[in-house]
Amino acid sequence: MSAEQETKSSEGQLFQDLDADATATEIESMCVRCQNNGITRLLLTRIPHFKSVILMAFECPHCGFRNNEVRSGEAMQETGHIHELRCTTKADLNRQIVRNNTASISIPEIEFTAPPASSSSLTTAEGLVSRFIEDLAADQDQRKEEAPEVFQAIEAILEKLRNALTLHDEDGAETSPHAFTLVVDDPTGNSYVENLCAPNPDPKLTVRHYRRTRDQMIEMGYLNPDADDAQWTEKEKQLVGQKKQINMVEEMEAAKKVMQAIKEASEAKEILTFPANCSSCGAPCDTRMQMVNIPHFQEVIIMSTTCDKCGFKSNEVKCGGAISPKGRRITLKIEDSDDLSRDILKSETSSFSVPELDLDMVAGTMGGRFTTVEGLLRQLHEELSGRVPFLEGDSAESGKREKFEKFLQRLEETANGNVLPFTIIVDDPMSHSYVQNLYAPDPDPNMVCEDYERTFEQNEDLGLNDINVENYEQIEPEQSK
Known part of the structure; x- marks a missing residue:
């Protein structure tokens, strides 16, 4: 049994479905109020929308102090996720939102940002805005007397938030004066x-994916801010790109050295191994990397990370070639089961669609x-x-749930080769x-295979409009900063 399977098996034993037979684990722990020992009860269960959760309840028999918490x-x-929702109608305000306690909420139109909350919640877009209004209006009477300028500034934000809840039922235009964008990061x-x-x-x-920064990992408690990087060798720093306070020229030179090291290891048929941190539990682990030459295509870099502590596995493919001057759209018609065995490399910049499935x-x-x-x-x-949580549980609409279950069944039948023929389209701007x-x-x-010119928006999303590949050695220090 693989480490990933063992992890899933152990998780299945730890997190049970919520029912009458579920029992809590009792742990003796210290009371923060009277410093005596109390009892903490832990219940690990699975709930729709939240998946696996940890229910904690503490009670002190000496002073009567109680505390209840819910942790994911x-x-x-x-990767981290950024959800951008454009709210123009009343139906958009009724969309369900699972807000993790690490998520921040912002509304760019009114320059409003709410930091991560103390606990996770299941609510709607209207519920989030209403909660913000309630929290901001709590101390307005006191601000009006002590800080009139702050009172007026917050009152202006409250008015905009209240207007955001007055969207109409009909399909409003993007130019609606009260339309707004809700960003969940x-x-x-x-x-x-x-x-x-x-x-x-x-x-x-719109859903965007991004790599977490070191500061975010520290803020969430997955990295030690006082950890010393002295144990890292210079070669390892170049491989994982963890040089600090270097200018743009040094970064490009470091990238060249990394690619050269990978190519030398590829020619020698060696697998590069360098230390990293598990993106699931933050524990130290090893990442293995090797360059592979795909016939009639180009060289690609295959990276694999396995955590011995939690069993997390991650596989990623990066292309090692230069950026193509044009994008490419590949359309393949699958006519028999042998076509399902074709190798496919889907980069992180490509989209994938199956018109017959409306996918x-x-x-x-x-x-x-x-x-x-x-396999794809x-x-x-x-x-x-x-990872589609709103189609589970009793609160999900039966029509949507049945439609989605039928789609998943068709997708599984297609993967089994029972639905033929069908077409796959891989569109990659890079x-x-x-x-x-x-x-x-x-x-x-x-x-x-169709080659096409990238649009300005595609180049902007890929960061190609501002890239400088000529005379970059002459960049001024101010520009480097």
Whole structure:
């Protein structure tokens, strides 16, 4: 049994479904009020929307002090998530939102930002705004007497928040004076905003993925801020890009050295190993990296991280070639079960769609994957079945739940080869994705590759509009900063 399977098995034993037979674990612990020993009861269970949670209840028999808490038992996702919801109608205000206690909320139109809360919650967009209004208005009478300027500033924000709750039922235009954007930023990736068009992309909802920074890891308690980096060698620092206070020229030179080290190891058929931190539990672990040459395509970097402590596994694929001047769209018609065994490299910048299933997966959803067509469909089935929380539990609408279950069933049948033929489309603006050509080097009759010019918006999202690849050695120090 693999480490990942052992972890899932142990998690299944620890976190049980909430029912009458569930029993709590009692632990003797110190009371923070009277310093005597009290009893803490722990219950590990699974709840729809929140997945695995830890219920804690403390009671002191000496002074009567009580404290109840709910903590998330879910591991951090591979990346942080930013959900941007454009609210223009009353239906958008009724969208369900799972807010993890590490998530911050902001409304750019009124320059309003709410820091992470003390506990997780299941609410709606209207509920979040109403809670903000309630919290801001709590001490307004006192501010009016002691700090009139602060009172007026907060009153202006309260008026805008109240106006945000007056959206109409009909489909309002983007130019509505009270339309606003709700941004949910969660470094753990465990917050969710309901997608009314699931499993298809929602035109009003944008989800972006990002790598957590060191400061975010420290703030969440996964890294020790006083940890000494002296044990890292200079070569290891270059490999993982952890040089501090270096200018842009040194960064590009360090990148060249990293690529050179990877190529030398690839020629010697060696696997580079360097220390890292597990993105799930923060424990030290090893990341293995090797460059592989894919015939009739280009070189790619395969990275694998395994944590011995929690069993977390992460696989990622990065393209090692230069940025292509054009994007590429690959359309493959799957006619028999043999086509499901074709190798496919889906980079983190590519989108993936199956028109026959009305499936459209935006870029960055699953990161980089090097697998087969069948493997990609099964991974997609696993992602959708485990990370769409609003279609579970008694509160989910029966119509949406049945529709989504039918979609998952069709997706599974497609991966099994029971639904033929169908078409897959891999659209990559960076042209770093690949689908195996069984007739190489001759053209594949079932596959069409189209090269196209990237739009300005695509170049902006990829950071190519401002990149400087010529005379970068002459950058002034001020510009480097």
